[in-house]
Amino acid sequence: MESTLPAQKIPVGISACLTGQQVRYNGGHKRSRYCLGVLDDCFSFETFCPEVAIGLGIPRDPIRLVGLEGEHPEARGTKTPELDVTDDLLRVGTDFARKHEHLRGFILMKGSPSCGMERVKVYHPNGIPHHADQGVFVRALREANPVLPLEEEARMNDAVLRENFIARVFAYDDWKTSVEQDASYHDILQFHSRQKYLLMAHHYEGYRELGRYLADAHDKPLDEVKQHYIERFMHHMAHKATRKTHTNVLLHMLGYLKKEIDSDIKQEMIDAIEQYRLEQVHLVVPLTLLKHYVKRHGSDYIRSQTYLNPHPYELGLRNYI
Incomplete structure (x- = not known):
């Protein structure tokens, strides 16, 4: 790989x-x-x-x-x-x-x-x-x-806290390199679009809050929108993602594939997600399956989600949560 x-x-x-x-x-x-x-x-x-x-x-x-x-x-x-x-x-x-x-x-x-x-x-x-x-x-x-x-x-030393911090560092790096220097409303919207499910995993209410905020953002000064957005985004990202929130995100993303995969594959995915929810396997198990089918059948939008690869796989962070 x-x-x-x-x-x-x-x-x-x-x-x-x-x-x-x-x-x-x-x-x-x-x-x-x-x-x-x-x-x-x-x-x-x-x-x-x-x-x-x-x-x-x-x-x-x-x-x-x-x-x-x-x-x-x-x-x-x-x-x-x-x-x-x-x-x-x-x-x-x-x-x-x-x-x-x-x-x-x-x-x-x-x-x-x-x-x-x-x-x-x-x-x-x-x-x-x-x-x-x-x-x-x-x-x-x-x-x-x-x-x-x-x-x-x-x-x-805590696997969840470790993954949380490193995910935040990579998300902030994305912001610094793709938005901060020469920001536009479009850049902020694109950032939010690809970080959407990662944010949802960390704080569902925060994901909804920022979505509502950006819906009316064009009526506000760009510098104000930029500052408000990143402050709230990083605040929400500091919440620990849980098995419950990861499960919710996995099922949401699976929904984008339901018309492209057959019923057996869908059931295989649902079973893997349920095993994760019940603490029988780590997150890497359902996520590996999801990434495989997203790569083959997913839209550009769902393939762009940083939730699928928020940090290098070499770090193995999701092998322990």
Whole structure:
């Protein structure tokens, strides 16, 4: 089978420690075999360590989040609480986002007070762990670029979260390369058309919402439509696709073939989809059958759906969900 790896690697940011750079507070690293051994075939990684970027040394006294629930926590020294690097981390996060608008995603270090995406310990000013929040650099990155796909490297041990993130990166790359630079209403509609069933798998209501929005989009300024659409699209894509939503999409797409395939083939497809719904097989089983018959009998519209190939098959992401 011909390779489906991208001809040009997709630019993705990554916490520097995950690439083996010894930039952690203790002078160590957290090298990710999956990122460097698998995703490196698709992604061109651009490394960044916000704590080093603000001038903290290696090794260094660690920092942690401190604050009360309901407030943005501060990043303070663990051993020297008077050290407050919150504003510095916010500054480099905003500056990084502004200078790296070309990125299609960012892979983060779990639990980091700067790079943690969620569930980072926040300590009460009295020193007792109190609740959880996101890292300060991540807060700035999200505020500056809310559509950028983010994921923690450790969370990608979960097959569903792994597939979700990589699907978002490839969808965002499609937007950046085919729509963003020289957008037209037609380009946005074409993007929505080919991403339709992938979006449906992630969030059915989101799929309906954006369809309704685009129906009246020509009455609105193009820049407004472009910004609103991609913000809502990436928001909806962040929802996890489930067996129920995948099953719904598979049956919808099968409906486009019902006049072209005989009853035995149709039943074979329905049986495979049902086996998937009942957790007897992985998604790759009904999807392989569907792709075979879509290639032979499908219309240009259904063959163009990115749901069929949202990311390179070499990654094997749908073999485990």
